Amino acid sequence: MSASRHPALSATDPELASFVAAEEVLQSQTLRLIPSENYVSAAVLEASGTVLQNKYSEGYPGRRYYEGQQNVDRVEALAIERAKGLFGVDHANVQPYSGSPANLAVYLAFAKPGDTVMGMALPMGGHLTHGWGVSATGSWFRGVQYGVQADTGLIDYDAVRDLALAERPKLIFCGGTALPRTIDFAAFASIAEEAGSVLVADVAHIAGLIAGGAHPSPAGHVDVISTTTHKTLRGPRGAMLMCREEHAKAIDKAVFPGLQGGPHNQTTAGIAVALHEAAQPSFTAYAHAVVANAKALAAALLERGFDLVSGGTDNHLILIDLTGKDVPGKVAAKALDRAGIVVNYNTVPFDPRKPFDPSGVRIGTPSLTSRGLGVAHMPQVADWISRAVDAAAKGDEPALAAVRTEVADLMAAFPAPGLPLA
Numbered sequence: 001m002s003a004s005r006h007p008a009l010s011a012t013d014p015e016l017a018s019f020v021a022a023e024e025v026l027q028s029q030t031l032r033l034i035p036s037e038n039y040v041s042a043a044v045l046e047a048s049g050t051v052l053q054n055k056y057s058e059g060y061p062g063r064r065y066y067e068g069q070q071n072v073d074r075v076e077a078l079a080i081e082r083a084k085g086l087f088g089v090d091h092a093n094v095q096p097y098s099g100s101p102a103n104l105a106v107y108l109a110f111a112k113p114g115d116t117v118m119g120m121a122l123p124m125g126g127h128l129t130h131g132w133g134v135s136a137t138g139s140w141f142r143g144v145q146y147g148v149q150a151d152t153g154l155i156d157y158d159a160v161r162d163l164a165l166a167e168r169p170k171l172i173f174c175g176g177t178a179l180p181r182t183i184d185f186a187a188f189a190s191i192a193e194e195a196g197s198v199l200v201a202d203v204a205h206i207a208g209l210i211a212g213g214a215h216p217s218p219a220g221h222v223d224v225i226s227t228t229t230h231k232t233l234r235g236p237r238g239a240m241l242m243c244r245e246e247h248a249k250a251i252d253k254a255v256f257p258g259l260q261g262g263p264h265n266q267t268t269a270g271i272a273v274a275l276h277e278a279a280q281p282s283f284t285a286y287a288h289a290v291v292a293n294a295k296a297l298a299a300a301l302l303e304r305g306f307d308l309v310s311g312g313t314d315n316h317l318i319l320i321d322l323t324g325k326d327v328p329g330k331v332a333a334k335a336l337d338r339a340g341i342v343v344n345y346n347t348v349p350f351d352p353r354k355p356f357d358p359s360g361v362r363i364g365t366p367s368l369t370s371r372g373l374g375v376a377h378m379p380q381v382a383d384w385i386s387r388a389v390d391a392a393a394k395g396d397e398p399a400l401a402a403v404r405t406e407v408a409d410l411m412a413a414f415p416a417p418g419l420p421l422a
């Protein structure tokens, strides 16, 4: 398969080509439930692998430090215009290498080392880069952290407000990596205004849902929108920072020359294509289908006795709390992997276990929806998860192998975008 798909690579480096071919098979045959992953289209794959790779372009369109930018300028300007149109913002910077450096650029733009910054705690569903201790953002800045309520699993906005008014942070981050519920951007905006803080919505996970109208938009509520481009937005690995005109200069300066050198032009091209795809009516349908599938999957898991953080989901993501089962998250995740169902283990709020061996499993529906699975398939998916977790508890390897075969059979009928039939 790979020789015809990547002929030059196979001829030059057959060993590496064989790894790529194996990954294509893996992505084709498994049920990929990691909520931060997706399948990019063949068009995005092509755009991300072009000769734009060969070009240095420090600076911004029309203001570069290198010559020969006739085409690269057009690529980047197109990506910027599409981002502004899709998200309804004044300004977009499409150069951050990924979500973490994008967030670091926000710190650089608005805070000084030692300043107080506020975000959701990592074990509560926040991201490392929102001021968590092991991250540069938590050691160079003074991170204060909010969480969710123990009984509901929901953000307590009164507690967020109290903390913000007590600490007066330079920056407040809202958004996270394991939040199954809608973020109230207006509530955060009024808190940030009262506290005199710059408000950042990190929508890395939900950018595609926002673009498709399946989650409220932070545009108009927040100072800066930070997002990756490779999660629900279904683009290449990269990131964008978007803001009001008043912050445009500070953001651009922070990304380049503040933090980065030359932008990855091949990625910018892939982002432009993904933004074009995300502006189509079919993507609106996709975003809504992602949420409908997640709700159906959550309901089917609840029926099978699983405990879900916050009791369900409003978006693409479900956090399964295995505290009440005899299987910890890591054991369950590894068993699911052997069953052809790819997830990640995750802390749950107030987790009694350690972060490297937590009680939760995080799943989501962006990838399976990209392959065309619908709500009618979700009871089957829940059934496989349930059987695999039971098999993990009993050490029943044949049961995991049986699920793996059934999964591969179904997935063969739903070819993945960008991939050959395996």
Ligand SMILES: *Cc1c(COP(=O)(O)O)cnc(C)c1O
Residues within 6 Å of the ligand: 036, 098, 099, 100, 101, 103, 126, 127, 129, 175, 176, 177, 202, 203, 204, 205, 228, 238
């Ligand atoms: C994924 C994610 C990031 C980081 O993105 P990388 O590209 O992995 O650096 C930042 N913030 C949030 C909320 C995320 O979910």
